[in-house]
Amino acid sequence: MGNHSFIPEREATFARLFYLWPMQESRVLLVDDDPDVLLAARLLLKRHFGSIDIEKNPEKLPFLLNNSHYDAIVLDMNFQRDVSSGREGFAWLDRILDIDPQARVVLFTAYGDVEMAVRAMKAGAVDFVLKPWQNDKFVETIRGAIARGESARRTGGDERKNDNAASAGKNDSSRKPAKSTAGPSLTQSLVGPSLRPLLDTISRVAPTDANMLILGENGTGKDMIARAIHAQSNRRDKPFVSVDVGALTESLFESELFGHVKGAFTDAREDRLGRFEEANGGTLFLDEIGNLTLAQQARLLTVLQQRQVTRVGSNKARPVDIRLICATNVDLNERVADRSFRQDLLYRINTIELVLPPLRQRPEDLRLLAEHFIDRYARQYNRPVTGLSAALLTEMKSYDWPGNVRELQHSIERAVILAPGTILEPADMAFRKSTAASSPVMQTMQLDDMERQLIQRAMQKHQGNITDVARELGLSRQALYRRLEKFGM
Numbered sequence: 001m002g003n004h005s006f007i008p009e010r011e012a013t014f015a016r017l018f019y020l021w022p023m024q025e026s027r028v029l030l031v032d033d034d035p036d037v038l039l040a041a042r043l044l045l046k047r048h049f050g051s052i053d054i055e056k057n058p059e060k061l062p063f064l065l066n067n068s069h070y071d072a073i074v075l076d077m078n079f080q081r082d083v084s085s086g087r088e089g090f091a092w093l094d095r096i097l098d099i100d101p102q103a104r105v106v107l108f109t110a111y112g113d114v115e116m117a118v119r120a121m122k123a124g125a126v127d128f129v130l131k132p133w134q135n136d137k138f139v140e141t142i143r144g145a146i147a148r149g150e151s152a153r154r155t156g157g158d159e160r161k162n163d164n165a166a167s168a169g170k171n172d173s174s175r176k177p178a179k180s181t182a183g184p185s186l187t188q189s190l191v192g193p194s195l196r197p198l199l200d201t202i203s204r205v206a207p208t209d210a211n212m213l214i215l216g217e218n219g220t221g222k223d224m225i226a227r228a229i230h231a232q233s234n235r236r237d238k239p240f241v242s243v244d245v246g247a248l249t250e251s252l253f254e255s256e257l258f259g260h261v262k263g264a265f266t267d268a269r270e271d272r273l274g275r276f277e278e279a280n281g282g283t284l285f286l287d288e289i290g291n292l293t294l295a296q297q298a299r300l301l302t303v304l305q306q307r308q309v310t311r312v313g314s315n316k317a318r319p320v321d322i323r324l325i326c327a328t329n330v331d332l333n334e335r336v337a338d339r340s341f342r343q344d345l346l347y348r349i350n351t352i353e354l355v356l357p358p359l360r361q362r363p364e365d366l367r368l369l370a371e372h373f374i375d376r377y378a379r380q381y382n383r384p385v386t387g388l389s390a391a392l393l394t395e396m397k398s399y400d401w402p403g404n405v406r407e408l409q410h411s412i413e414r415a416v417i418l419a420p421g422t423i424l425e426p427a428d429m430a431f432r433k434s435t436a437a438s439s440p441v442m443q444t445m446q447l448d449d450m451e452r453q454l455i456q457r458a459m460q461k462h463q464g465n466i467t468d469v470a471r472e473l474g475l476s477r478q479a480l481y482r483r484l485e486k487f488g489m
């Protein structure tokens with residue numbers, strides 16, 4: 001168990017990575033509207049990477065990316081002090097990936113809760129860094145991001161897109177219709193004995209055009225299941241288009257889904273196909289459907305009923321032929337009961353419902369999943385890791401995996417890169433603090449705990465100066481006061 005020489009060995013492994021990927025030649029771009037953050041981060045990263053560019057204004061991103069190549073981009077989530085939703089960060093992340101789908105973006109956030117991190121990864125970021133940061137962790141994260149990019153370049157692919165196509169559509173922010181990457185062999189990549197009955201159901205319902213609703217927590221494999229359905233359907237040679245509707249802002253929703261014509265609004269410089277039309281003849285996968293506003297639900301319902309879309313700024317309706325698959329991690333029946341989700345929309349999308357249990361409820365899948373990821377990352381990073389110890393498996397079984405398979409995958413990836421031996425041991429894996437957070441109450445407690453610690457640290461650092469603490473944490477002063485009160489500080 002306790003490997004006390006862990007830290008020096010980790011360092012040794014870093015040295016190996018350093019050798020494999022010459023970080024001294026790497027270029028990193030930091031984008032944050034706080035000049036203090038920029039300066040401090042540059043000071044730190046300068047010692048480890050070739051050159052560090054800093055930029056206060058995210059509007060400059062297109063110019064910078066079109067004129068320089070960066071091996072990693074560190075992007076702030078919240079550019080307006082009072083906003084903690086990360087929306088702006090997500091919008092800029094999308095923009096970066098539109099310009100360069102291979103870009104390695106690490107998001108910076110004071111709100112490093114599990115959900116935000118998971119969303120960030122899903123939206124195409126390779127990692128995230130919590131503010132205030134820990135120096136070694138920050139450097140390690142950037143290093144990992146660069147190393148992965150380098151490795152993907154060498155193997156001629158992007159591992160985000162090779163994720164058995166699971167997150168490819170989401171990460172591929174280029175506007176090209178996501179090609180039907182979900183080949184017939186895909187279901188074989190869905191690892192886990194507990195999934196067998198689900199896969200049997202899929203093979204029966206996939207060839208029908210029935211609308212499907214996939215339910216499950218973040219990271220349980222909903223996207224993979226959607227692709228497996230498409231791969232076994234009669235539409236398999238047509239596009240599979242995946243849209244994270246939960247991440248679309250109110251203003252983007254319509255033009256993203258239904259398209260727009262030139263001149264429809266200021267930025268509409270040319271006609272643009274919406275996702276419905278891109279998916280024509282194929283499958284449209286709408287993820288995070290539970291997050292739609294009532295107005296968005298009404299617009300979506302109309303399109304589904306009429307089976308035609310009208311691009312923003314046009315009055316011509318165009319027919320669309322799509323098979324619809326939706327997914328969500330929220331309880332839609334509860335939403336219907338509290339009237340935040342339309343019952344008629346639910347009935348239209350849930351002809352067949354599939355439920356993906358959280359990873360903590362299927363411990364029998366852990367070993368195979370872990371071995372699957374070890375095999376994959378050992379090959380990808382050319383590391384000699386071949387398996388995991390019984391002790392590690394036991395520990396994995398007692399952990400509750402709040403980020404589900406995605407969290408397991410990322411933990412194994414890191415462990416494979418950093419492990420000193422050929423068999424992964426408990427000391428090689430970074431489990432989140434609590435191992436018993438299966439109830440929502442426990443999860444809230446963890447987040448509260450994390451938040452309290454962040455505030456405490458910032459208060460110490462700025463000797464109780466509320467303005468400085470609020471600025472560092474990306475909070476308004478009022479929001480900070482509310483939290484101080486909540487934590488009795």
Ligand SMILES: Nc1ncnc2c1ncn2[C@@H]1O[C@H](COP(=O)(O)OP(=O)(O)OP(=O)(O)O)[C@@H](O)[C@H]1O
Pocket residue numbers: 118122163164166167189190191192195216217218219220221222223224225287329369372405406409
């Ligand atoms: N059964 C599985 N076998 C192999 N890999 C899996 C499996 N389930 C999930 N994964 C991997 O876990 C990651 C997350 O899966 P996926 O994106 O499908 O989850 P999701 O439920 O759609 O997540 P979200 O709710 O955040 O959109 C992917 O990289 C995928 O490759």
